[in-house]
Amino acid sequence: MRAEIIAVGSELLLGQITNTNAKFISALLADNGIDVHYQTVVGDNPQRLENAIRIAEDRADLIIFSGGLGPTKDDLTKETIAKHIGAELISNEHALQSIQAYFERTGREMTENNKKQALVLSGSTVLENRFGMAPGMAAKANDKTYILLPGPPHEMEPMFRNEAIPFLQHAIGSQDIIVSKVVKFYGIGEAELEHRVQKLLEAQTNPTIAPLASKDAVTLRLTAKANTADAAQQLIEPVLAELYSQVGQYIYGTDEDTLSSKAASLLTEMRLTISAAESLTAGLFTALLGDEPGISSSLKGGMIVYTREAKVNQLGIDEKLLDEHGVVSSECAEALAEKVRERFQTDIGIGLTGAAGPDQHDGAAAGTVWIGVAKNGHSKSFQLRLSGSRNSNRLRAANYALYYLIRDLESNSI
Amino acid sequence: MRAEIIAVGSELLLGQITNTNAKFISALLADNGIDVHYQTVVGDNPQRLENAIRIAEDRADLIIFSGGLGPTKDDLTKETIAKHIGAELISNEHALQSIQAYFERTGREMTENNKKQALVLSGSTVLENRFGMAPGMAAKANDKTYILLPGPPHEMEPMFRNEAIPFLQHAIGSQDIIVSKVVKFYGIGEAELEHRVQKLLEAQTNPTIAPLASKDAVTLRLTAKANTADAAQQLIEPVLAELYSQVGQYIYGTDEDTLSSKAASLLTEMRLTISAAESLTAGLFTALLGDEPGISSSLKGGMIVYTREAKVNQLGIDEKLLDEHGVVSSECAEALAEKVRERFQTDIGIGLTGAAGPDQHDGAAAGTVWIGVAKNGHSKSFQLRLSGSRNSNRLRAANYALYYLIRDLESNSI
Numbered sequence: 001m002r003a004e005i006i007a008v009g010s011e012l013l014l015g016q017i018t019n020t021n022a023k024f025i026s027a028l029l030a031d032n033g034i035d036v037h038y039q040t041v042v043g044d045n046p047q048r049l050e051n052a053i054r055i056a057e058d059r060a061d062l063i064i065f066s067g068g069l070g071p072t073k074d075d076l077t078k079e080t081i082a083k084h085i086g087a088e089l090i091s092n093e094h095a096l097q098s099i100q101a102y103f104e105r106t107g108r109e110m111t112e113n114n115k116k117q118a119l120v121l122s123g124s125t126v127l128e129n130r131f132g133m134a135p136g137m138a139a140k141a142n143d144k145t146y147i148l149l150p151g152p153p154h155e156m157e158p159m160f161r162n163e164a165i166p167f168l169q170h171a172i173g174s175q176d177i178i179v180s181k182v183v184k185f186y187g188i189g190e191a192e193l194e195h196r197v198q199k200l201l202e203a204q205t206n207p208t209i210a211p212l213a214s215k216d217a218v219t220l221r222l223t224a225k226a227n228t229a230d231a232a233q234q235l236i237e238p239v240l241a242e243l244y245s246q247v248g249q250y251i252y253g254t255d256e257d258t259l260s261s262k263a264a265s266l267l268t269e270m271r272l273t274i275s276a277a278e279s280l281t282a283g284l285f286t287a288l289l290g291d292e293p294g295i296s297s298s299l300k301g302g303m304i305v306y307t308r309e310a311k312v313n314q315l316g317i318d319e320k321l322l323d324e325h326g327v328v329s330s331e332c333a334e335a336l337a338e339k340v341r342e343r344f345q346t347d348i349g350i351g352l353t354g355a356a357g358p359d360q361h362d363g364a365a366a367g368t369v370w371i372g373v374a375k376n377g378h379s380k381s382f383q384l385r386l387s388g389s390r391n392s393n394r395l396r397a398a399n400y401a402l403y404y405l406i407r408d409l410e411s412n413s414i
Numbered sequence: 415m416r417a418e419i420i421a422v423g424s425e426l427l428l429g430q431i432t433n434t435n436a437k438f439i440s441a442l443l444a445d446n447g448i449d450v451h452y453q454t455v456v457g458d459n460p461q462r463l464e465n466a467i468r469i470a471e472d473r474a475d476l477i478i479f480s481g482g483l484g485p486t487k488d489d490l491t492k493e494t495i496a497k498h499i500g501a502e503l504i505s506n507e508h509a510l511q512s513i514q515a516y517f518e519r520t521g522r523e524m525t526e527n528n529k530k531q532a533l534v535l536s537g538s539t540v541l542e543n544r545f546g547m548a549p550g551m552a553a554k555a556n557d558k559t560y561i562l563l564p565g566p567p568h569e570m571e572p573m574f575r576n577e578a579i580p581f582l583q584h585a586i587g588s589q590d591i592i593v594s595k596v597v598k599f600y601g602i603g604e605a606e607l608e609h610r611v612q613k614l615l616e617a618q619t620n621p622t623i624a625p626l627a628s629k630d631a632v633t634l635r636l637t638a639k640a641n642t643a644d645a646a647q648q649l650i651e652p653v654l655a656e657l658y659s660q661v662g663q664y665i666y667g668t669d670e671d672t673l674s675s676k677a678a679s680l681l682t683e684m685r686l687t688i689s690a691a692e693s694l695t696a697g698l699f700t701a702l703l704g705d706e707p708g709i710s711s712s713l714k715g716g717m718i719v720y721t722r723e724a725k726v727n728q729l730g731i732d733e734k735l736l737d738e739h740g741v742v743s744s745e746c747a748e749a750l751a752e753k754v755r756e757r758f759q760t761d762i763g764i765g766l767t768g769a770a771g772p773d774q775h776d777g778a779a780a781g782t783v784w785i786g787v788a789k790n791g792h793s794k795s796f797q798l799r800l801s802g803s804r805n806s807n808r809l810r811a812a813n814y815a816l817y818y819l820i821r822d823l824e825s826n827s828i
Contacts, residue, residue: 010624013450015441016635018434022455027429036427037462041436041453048451055469071605072625105781105801111609131803154806210430276718282704283697286718290696291805293772301724303717304690304700310715310758344724358707391705 001172003029003036004060006052008068008077009151010043021066021149024157028165031180031223034062034172044074053084057144062168067151069134071113078121078137078148085141088122091115095126095135102133121148127163131155138167145171176225179232181207183243184257185218186403188250193218196247200239207236217399252406259402264292266409267299267348275344276302276401277315277336279327280354280361280369285398300344305336308362315339328354328364330381333372337381341374349374350401351381357390369397371404415586417443417450418474420466422482422491423565424457435480435563438571442579447592447639448476458488467498471558476582481565483548485527492535492551492562499555502536505529509540509549516547535562541577545569552581559585590639593646595621597657598671599632600817602664607632611660614653621650631673631813666820673816678706680823681713681762689758690716690815691729691750693741693767694775694783698812714758719750722776729753742769742778744795747786751795755788763788764815765795771804783811785818 005022012019022039029036037059042052049068056063068077082089096118103110117134120126127136127147132155137148147164149156185193194201194211197220201209207224222239226232244251253262267274276286286302289295303315308327311317317335325331333351341349354369355361367386372379382404386393419436426433436453443450451473456466463482470477482491496503510532517524531548534540541550541561546569551562561578563570599607608615608625611634615623621638634657638649658665667676681688690700700716703709717729722741725731731749739745747765755763768783769775781800786793796818800807 013440013453014444014624015437015439018432018437019453020432023429023432025429026427030428037457038466039427039433039455043451051473052452059465072608102801105799107799108603108606111605113605113609278697281701282713283692283700283716283718284704286697287695287701290698290720290808293804296720299696299720301718301720301728302697304697304715306704306710306713306715314715314758344728390707394704
C-alpha cells in the first residue's frame with residue numbers, strides 16, 4: 001500500500017506553522033508497514049486542492065488529509081473531496097451533539113458556522129474527535145482510501161493513532177504483527193549514543209533500530225515483525241536487554257514514558273512525597289511533575305525563590321552561605337533542597353539554582369546549574385554546564401532534575 | 415511568480431524528522447511577495463524526484479529544492495536535475511578548495527566521495543555554504559528557475575537568506591515593499607473572531623488579513639504591499655485601528671509578543687513587582703513569566719500550594735474559608751493572591767486554583783478554574799470553564815492569568 005499525505009492550509013504555505021502532522025502520520029505509517037512516497041502541502045484553495053488529489057490518486061492507494069475541517073469559510077477539505085468523489089455531506093448527529101455539548105460546557109454561544117463541523121461524507125466511517133469539535137472520516141471510492149483528519153496536532157494525533165490506524169490495519173488485512181518498543185534516553189547526545197551502540201545498530205534487521213533525535217532527548221525505536229505479537233515481542237527482548245547492558249544509565253523509560261511521568265509513577269509507587277525550591281527554573285520543575293494525574297499524593301508543593309532576598313526571607317537560606325559560596329553553588333542547591341523538604345515535611349526535597357543566561361549570575365557563567373537532592377538529612381548535588389538559550393537552559397535544568405531523581409529512585413540511592 | 419518547494423529525503427517520509435525547511439523558505443518567500451502554491455516531499459529516489467519536478471514545472475515558475483547535495487550515494491538531487499534540464503555537472507574550484515580546507519582544519523582525511531560535493535550545474539550561480547561543505551546553486555532553464563539548497567537547516571537557512579533571496583529579488587526586479595503586522599488575540603476562538611470581524615475580513619485586499627489559529631491562541635496577519643515601507647505601513651494602520659475598536663479587548667499584543675513577554679514588559683515598564691500562589695498550575699504561571707529575560711526586577715517568587723494542607727500551613731489560608739467555599743472558589747483564589755502578595759511584599763499577587771481534571775476536585779467540575787488578582791488590599795477574581803485535557807487546562811489557566819494581568823495592567827484597573 002502506497003500512501004500520500006496532503007496537509008491543507010495556507011498558513012503552512014505562508015511559513016507561519018511547521019507541518020508536524022506529516023512527520024507524525026509518516027512515522028506511524030512506517031511502523032505499520034505502509035510506505036509514504038510523497039507528502040504534499042496545499043493552501044485553502046479548492047482548485048489547487050483538487051489538482052493535488054488527482055496527482056495523489058495517480059501515485060498512491062491511500063491519501064491522508066490533515067486540516068480544513070474547521071468552521072470557517074477557509075475550511076474546504078471535505079467539501080472538495082465530497083465533490084471530487086461524488087459523495088454527499090450529511091450532518092452527523094453524534095458529532096453535532098458533541099459540538100453542542102462543548103458550547104454548553106464552556107458557556108459560550110454556538111454560532112451557526114459551527115454546525116458545519118458536524119457534516120461528514122456520506123458512506124464514510126466517522127473518526128471521533130476527543131479533543132476538539134470536527135470529526136475525522138475514512139472513505140473508500142475508486143479503489144482509493146481517503147482519510148480526513150483535523151489540522152490541530154492535539155486533535156489529529158490521538159485520532160490518527162487510536163481511530164485511523166486500526167481502520168487501516170483492518171483495511172490492509174495485514175498478517176504481519178508489528179510490535180514497536182521505544183527506548184528513551186536522557187543525558188546523552190545522539191552521536192555519542194550511536195557511537196556506543198554502533199555494532200548493535202548495524203547488526204539488527206528484525207527488530208530494526210531507528211534513532212530519532214529531538215531537540216533535547218534521544219530515542220531509539222525497535223520495530224519487530226512476526227506472525228504473532230508474542231513472537232515479535234520475543235525478537236525485541238534480547239536487543240532491549242543488550243541496550244540496557246550497554247547504555248542503561250541513560251535510559252529513563254520506554255514507549256509513552258516522559259521524564260515527568262516516569263518520576264511521578266516512581267514517586268507514587270514508592271509512596272514518597274516531594275517538594276521543590278526553584279530559582280532559575282521559577283516553578284518549571286514542579287509544573288512538569290504537576291502534569292501527571294494522581295501526583296497530588298506525592299507532590300506537596302514548593303517555593304519559587306527567584307531573588308536572593310526570597311531565598312533568605314522566605315526559605316531561610318543562611319546569608320553567610322550565599323556570601324561565601326554564591327547563589328549558584330552546590331551549597332545553595334543543597335540548602336534549597338533541605339529547607340524546602342523541612343518546610344513541606346516531605347521525603348524528598350529538590351533545589352534548583354543557576355545562571356539561565358544570557359548573562360552571568362552572581363559570578364557563575366551563563367549555563368551553570370546546580371541541582372540539589374535532599375532526603376532525611378542527606379543531600380547531594382549535581383552540576384550542569386549548559387550552552388543553550390536562556391529558556392532551553394531552564395527547561396534542561398528542570399529535565400535533568402527529573403532525570404537525576406528517576407536514576408536515584410531506581411537505584412534506591414536516596 | 416509562483417513557487418514550489420521540494421524537500422528531498424527519505425528520512426522525511428519515514429517521519430524521522432520534521433520538514434522545518436519548508437516553513438523557513440515559505441516565510442521568507444512570503445515576505446518577499448513570492449507565492450508558494452505547493453510544498454512537496456519526496457524520498458531519495460531519482461524516478462520519483464523527476465516526477466515531482468515535472469509536476470512542479472506545470473504549476474510553478476520557481477522550484478526550490480532542499481536536501482540531497484551531500485557526499486553519499488543517496489544524495490541524488492543535483493544529478494537528477496542535471497539530467498532533467500540537460501546540464502553538465504562540473505567541479506567548482508572554489509567549492510573544492512573550501513572542502514579541502516575544511517578537512518585540513520578538522521584534521522580528518524578527505525575521502526574521494528567528498529569531491530562529489532564540489533560538483534555544480536554548468537551555467538548556474540553558485541551559492542556559498544558558510545556552515546557546511548555542499549554549495550547551493552541557482553539555475554535557469556526553460557523559463558523556470560531552480561534553486562538547490564542543502565538539507566541541514568543550519569546550512570540551508572543562512573544560504574537561503576543571504577544568497578538565494580538577493581538572487582531572487584534581482585530576478586523578479588521587484589519594486590514592491592511588503593510590510594506585515596501580526597495581531598495576537600487571547601480569550602476568543604477563531605470562529606467567533608471571524609464572525610465578529612467578518613465584514614472587515616471580506617472588504618480587505620491591501621492589506622490582506624489572514625487568520626491563523628494555533629493550539630491556544632488566534633492570530634491575524636495583516637500584509638500590505640506598496641512602493642515604500644511607509645506607504646505600506648499607512649495602509650495597515652486604519653485596519654489595525656478598526657480591529658482594536660471592534661475586538662480590542664481580546665488583543666494582547668502584536669508581532670513577536672507572547673502573553674508572557676507582554677506581561678513581563680508591562681510589569682517592568684510600570685516598575686511593579688509580582689508573586690503568585692499556584693495550586694492546579696503547580697508553578698506554570700511563574701515559570702512562564704520566568705521565561706522573560708530581565709523579569710527578576712519584577713518577579714520575586716511564589717508558592718506552590720498543591721494540597722489543601724500546604725494552602726493552610728504554608729500560606730496561612732483560613733481553614734474556615736476552605737470549609738465554607740471549597741478550594742476551587744473565588745474566595746480561595748483571592749485569598750491565595752492576597753496571602754502570597756503579603757508574604758513576598760509585592761505590588762501584585764496572583765492566585766490560581768481549580769480542578770485540572772480528569773476528575774472533579776473538592777466539589778468543582780473538571781475544568782473549573784478561579785484566578786485571583788490582588789493589589790493593595792483590593793482583590794478580584796475570574797472564573798474559567800475549560801474543557802480540554804488536564805494539561806491543556808493547566809496551560810490555559812496559566813495563560814488566562816497572564817491575559818487578565820495584561821488587560822488590567824493596560825487599563826490601569828489594578
